Amino acid sequence: MLKNQRDKIDKIDKQIVSLIEDRLQVVKEVAIIKKENGIPVLDSSREENLLTKVKSYTDDADLKKLYEEIFSTIMNHSKEQQNKLIEK
Numbered sequence: 259m260l261k262n263q264r265d266k267i268d269k270i271d272k273q274i275v276s277l278i279e280d281r282l283q284v285v286k287e288v289a290i291i292k293k294e295n296g297i298p299v300l301d302s303s304r305e306e307n308l309l310t311k312v313k314s315y316t317d318d319a320d321l322k323k324l325y326e327e328i329f330s331t332i333m334n335h336s337k338e339q340q341n342k343l344i345e346k
């Protein structure tokens with residue numbers, strides 16, 4: 259009964275995971291550039307701008323909250339990964 263929709267959800271989830279992995283790859287490239295140039299991992303103004311931008315993609319207040327949570331979590335993970343790479 260739900261198989262069709264669940265198959266679709268599974269496909270979308272796979273795409274989301276793949277995009278997160280692509281993003282993390284770029285975040286690692288950023289870490290190398292930051293390390294080489296002595297730039298701090300944390301860039302609060304970039305994070306603020308990014309959150310403003312992703313929230314602007316919807317008018318729905320609940321979705322704005324969701325995107326803020328998702329992208330804050332993603333960026334926290336990015337920073338952990340970057341710090342690990344830089345400490346190496």
Ligand SMILES: O=C(O)C(=O)C[C@]1(C(=O)O)C=C[C@@H](O)C=C1
Binds near residue numbers: 333
């Ligand atoms: O844009 C950067 O400088 C990044 O390192 C990427 C990123 C992100 O995940 O989007 C991660 C950490 C920074 O605080 C800001 C943004």
